[in-house]
Amino acid sequence: xxxxxxxxxxxxxxxxxxxxxxxxxxxxxNKYGVxxxxxxxxxxxxSGNIKLTLWNDDAGKFKVGDKVKITNGWVSEFKGxxxxxxxxxxxxxxxx
Numbered sequence: 653x654x655x656x657x658x659x660x661x662x663x664x665x666x667x668x669x670x671x672x673x674x675x676x677x678x679x680x681x682n683k684y685g686v687x688x689x690x691x692x693x694x695x696x697x698x699s700g701n702i703k704l705t706l707w708n709d710d711a712g713k714f715k716v717g718d719k720v721k722i723t724n725g726w727v728s729e730f731k732g733x734x735x736x737x738x739x740x741x742x743x744x745x746x747x748x
Contacts, residue, residue: 656699658734663725667736668747669697671704671718677711695720695736702727703735710744721747 653665674693682688691711695704706714714720726739738744 654699655695655697655702658702658727658736660727660729660734662739663722663727663736663742666721666723667695667697667725668719668721669695669701671714671716671720672696672701674704674706674714674716677706695722703733705735705737706744707737710738714744714746719747720744 653663653667655667655669658667672694675691677689677691680688680690689708689711691706693704693706694701722736722738722742722744724742725736725744726742727734727736
């Protein structure tokens, strides 16, 4: 699946791209009072780009220039901008 084809909701399948921008991980407290790590960046493929959100262990695992694949991820929208994460049921991994 291409980034330009992503719609809000769960992603059934795979999306691959290159991380072209990534902030340092920071600590946040979720709505349940649980401390978590988060890092925001941008994922790009030949069809476009999307905001990428990495949580907890994933937040420190990747860097700019890494090519990654997200399987069964989650797309949400915040302030009119789509963003993707691996979500609770998906995974993100570095590819060659």
